[in-house]
Amino acid sequence: MRRALLLFATVLLAPIAATTGSAATLAGKVHGIVTDSAGVALPNATVIVAELGRATTTDAEGKFTIRGVPVGDYHLSVMLLGYAPGHLVVRVPAEDSEVLATIRLTATPLRLTAMVVAASPTGTESDRLTQAALELSGRSLSRALGSSVAASLAGEPGVSQRYSGPVATMPVIRGLTGDRILILQDGERAGDLASSAADHGISVDPLAAQRLEVVRGPATLLYGNSALGGVVNVVSNDIPTAVPGHFEGYVATQGETVTPGGAFSAGGTMAVGDRSAVSVRAGLRELGGLRTGGGTTLSGTDSRALNATVGYGLIGERANAGLALRVYDFEYGIPSAPGDPRAGVRLNGRRVGLSGKGGVQLRSRRISYLRVEGTVQDFAQDEIEPGGEVGTSFSLKTQTLNAQATTGFGRVKGALGVQGLFKQYAASGEEALTPGANSVGLGIFLFQEIALSRLRDHDSGTQLQIGARWDRYAISSDAGNAKCGPAQTSAFNNFSGSLGASVRLSDAFSLSGSLASAFRAPTVEELHSNGVHAANGSYDVGNPSLRAERSLGAELIARLRSGRVSAQVAAYSNAISNYVTTDFLSDTIVDGTPMPLARFVQANASLRGVEGSIETRVGEAWVASLSGDLVRGALADGGGPLPFLPPARIGGGLRWELARRFVATDIRHGFKQDRVTGGVDAATAAYTLVNVSAGQQWLVGNVLHRMTLRVDNLADARYFDAASRIKRFAANPGRNVSLIYQLQF
Template identity: 50%
Template sequence: MSHRFGRGALLALSALLVLSGAAHAAADPEVAPPITGVVRDTAGTPLANARVIINEVNRTAITGSDGTFTIRALRAGTYHLDATLLGYAPGHAVVTVPESGPDVRVVITMRSTVLSLEGINVTASARSADPLNITQSTVELSGKALDRSVGTSVAQTLSTQPGLSVRYGGPAASTPVIRGLAGERVLVVQNGQRTGDLSSTSADHALSIDPLAASRIEVVRGPASLLYGNNALGGVVNVIASDIPTTIPGRTSGFLALQGESVNPGAALTGELTAPVSSTLAVTARAGGRNVDDTRVGGGGVLDNTFYRNLYGTAGLGYVTERVQGGVSLGGYTFKYGLPSLPGAEESGVSIDGDRFEGTGRLDVAMGRSGFTNLRVDGSAQRYGHDEIESGGEIGTRFRLDTQTGSVTARTAFGRLTGALGVSGLRKDYSPEGEEALTPAASSLNGGAFLYQELALSGSRTGPSLQAGARFDAYSVRPDETDDARFAGARDRDFNNFSGSLGLNVPLNDHLSASVSVARSFRAPTVEELYSNAFHAAVGTYDIGNPELALETNRGAEAVVRAQSERVNAQFSTFYNRIDNYITADIAGDTTIVGEEDDEVTVPLNIFRQADAQLRGVEGQIEVVALPHVVVGVMGDMVRGDFVDGGALPFMPAARVGGSVRWDDGKYSVSLDGRHAFEQDRTDLVEFRTDAYTLLNLSTGVSLRQGSRIHSIVLRADNLLDEAYREPTSRLLVPSPGRNLSLVYRVLF
């Protein structure tokens, strides 16, 4: 473990323990009575494994086999409880907790539905929010909907959702694309914390998160720099798991999940346990792994050297009292995978072997019922490294990245005005080593401050609201001194920027809302874009950076219409983004380099350049209960990206349309869906043009209740027609997976 990582983790966790002790010492001596409740359906049947959320304090409880839950250590006051469970419309209750007295009892009734309705979103705004009250377009996958979609990577799991696609480089090196933006323009976080890996920097780098371990995945489509700072210009993907308990459970609970696929032969397994230790302490532990062989591609054949192995584990401790809630977690993720070679290639290619270790901490302190209501302090320290191993076994390049993050956020409530303000910090120390290193070592430092407020125009929680925010960031990049002549031009750069957003949300009735928003966001150039001067084997080009690159700034607008009821679930949006100083790879010709044994090789020359660009598009999805237990849906998306002075943006996703039909009686389900992607020929790079393709998928599932256990089995057949196709968003020019049989088994207990 590196010195910087260990020092950062120690400082972060020590600060949280000191703050926790101070807050606990100041706690009120009288503890308000707990909330004890039951979640049931309209027939009175208790519902197990429902998620109950208290928005005011961001606390979550899971119901037991008898549908009951208990939330302790609350201060006196009024709370809004939201219950979510796949297969049911969200439930809601309002309770008032007195300063003393008996337990506060509540019953939350949920109506059955075969639709996959989104629950409370914790990623899109500074406060947990109902999807109908969010001004940006969002996605949530959980429960059976997540099991029906889960793939080998997070990106493949999300790729069927409108506005989302995948930058595919094999089962490991696959990262999300949001509305045509990828890489450093899309921020992937785990439980709200940056992953601290290098997945966004290059098309051959993997995201160090396994989707099978997620309890839910939330996506914000469109700029999210206001809350997350740099790298969120295109959107945010938040993979959520229970690393730190937020409430003390009444019993030991957890899950076990197993996944197998024929297109990536092998299996994945993960399991999690959460247990109470005392009235104020709970622990959680999760472990898993994946082991798959080379990918089978459409039309027959194997994509050589695409094996993938990972192992991961996390342990967390949660502490909950009346005024203080927090905890710490420690985790590790190790991986090894091959970089794909085209079928018939003589060499098997290179492999990547690496690991990531992290420590995270979080502390929430209740401060009052008005004014400043809650203070959150959180932080993380991560150490990441991987070696790129040549086909002969020698290490070509060694990468190391140490990341430390920290933030302080205060929630506010002044009458109709609610929101948050805060400060955050980020430090990254990046070090590539070896003859094939693309850049010099460099450090990045980011400090930001933000203010977000929501004004209820009618005074009602469900009425129209105006949402506004502002953020200022100071971001710097400092390359290390080096004797390597290739990087002689590298120099320090500073990027300071203002971000802002303004949105209006109008509920049209209890199940329908419309919103419009405008935003200004930013992205600083990466170390690779600034300082590269080497052959980039992963994409086959000689890359040259530009240390004079300016900040990317985006001015965008979006309009969203949402409908969510027991019979209809729909979301439609249209957007426009103008990105000044858009940074892109520019193939400026060919160049000659010296290869192995002093052989000269001619490769494309890529020089990073900037030009103003614009992206505009539409996306939407609707599901309707057409008959009892029968859901019919349609979807579509299209994004068009152009340089303002002419020419198409490279690596844009193709326009898509699709439809689905699903029969679901709550226990058994069968679904059929199809998706057609149109030809993508809007690129000057002929080799990256892609043909149209059609994918047909079939799935069947069963959900069985056995006491406190819920067994879920999903059997999918993807790409039934064994279509051979490529994604236009992918730089590696590799074919996508072919026909696939996938089995996902999950048991909750």
């Protein structure tokens, strides 16, 4: 607790103290108006300054104000339903400047990706990134919104989901999941156990998200350990970073027939004086048993979750700081095979987190802005046996502390950062298969973008991105669990680097390529397990001699953005040395029942794939789309395929869309997957899904109403997805009628 208090004192007091005695020196102010192409003001548009991690919305007159902007160039990104994202580079020339910006948005039925904050610390536009990234917000998010973060993203190219029921899900990015994918909430690690086992879920409700961001491919450079395969960032902006000119809020409800029940979420942000703001948010999700294709109800899959957040932001002329307190309480059941003696196991737990952010303008033009962020999180989870007794209790305490400086040297701009990660993990109970462990991670990174040529002012025609990072990660096990052996410490040091280039060949077409290395330290489960792992159906034995995974990834991306076409195609290769996997040696007898004996081992592995999507206007309001993805992964030297790889997929759709309404249909086909390891990773047949949706939005006063009706798996097909962990005994969800109603004001 003492360390937690010191951490937040550093986060909050440092930027405030930096402003002492400098009241006479004011930072710049960026204000302006967002309009459509005819000059009509647009309310409720989101305005983001990625370099500063700041965001606000326009008022009823389309106006916005962001105070305390340091000297320098900044990317403004603007998003609003029914309009192409707007981008504008503004320059704050002096500390007391006022910059007036007018941003015009163009109505379009095409889906265009806005800024992906998680992909770059410099506010790079999405079509200039050297990695493939995607962003869901507004109508695109409403059309995809599911009961979990993973379900909401599973239809995107290159993204599927690890599935163990409607709650226990995890995104799969280019064939990788679990501890190789990093889940963020407002840019900070979500301190739960979703990555540790297939029966654990993400403790974030997607209904509260303003945006979902995904970085596909290695992201160790910016985030360190556990980002070897990619990053998912759930953006809810719980800490106010601008003083709103009006009360900003939302109310959202969601109902689904495939898991009878519903969800509710509401929140708002209001000014407290001229320099501060308060935000509040709360939500509830209660679902019944899952209905699979063909009409079967999967018993034991009902769930309940409550979440609440309160945030406070102090916004000065030269500095800003804020806090957010989050609580997420959950309970859900785990599906089980017929005859399984553990049928009826339930998980309940709670995550409580305190996040702090602070930023201060520096007087140097070379290092213009310093941002400090930290979190203290306490996660606890119990596995309740069918008889009501607690089988295993988990505890995970997580603290993070990050500092990042914005740098600029002419055409070279970027960031320099230091990051700290501290975790204390404990598992107790008769079925605990690991000892407790403490982990410490330290990292230093440098990320720079170099404008080599320009098509026009502030718009780089050719851009180079380079980065380097050093990490040290140590994990020390406890001696409390005798069956897991004596206490041990494993330490890993790693140097990572990246090199990428983006070439804009015209206003509409660009090419990007990158080469990046990444790493992942083994987990406590991989190092020290010794017991039955019910979620995997095996008796797991850890390997204290495991080394860190290291990967080298290469990627090539082509992007086309015009008034009639939006397209992106990416090809990639990821070679991973020391890939951690399980070797099923033989069966062992547990309580008189045979069970596979699985030992964690290492081998070199590779993943290669291609993914892409295209949308084209075939009429004034008609859009045709096509998307698909393919990933192949295998161990070296004929070691066989990697487990639970998603199948190749292809899909197409037709959409009629105006600014206020849309009707859409799409067909998605998953090919058979027979590249499997056998056993629990069984082969799956091909399947085809038909989905339809429609939506309407309207303005009543200053309140925007949005309603989305969606029917997934219209034909109620009974299918089994290759990435599902329960595919041996349970089909994927059947026909689902989903209704989402949202208010924004």
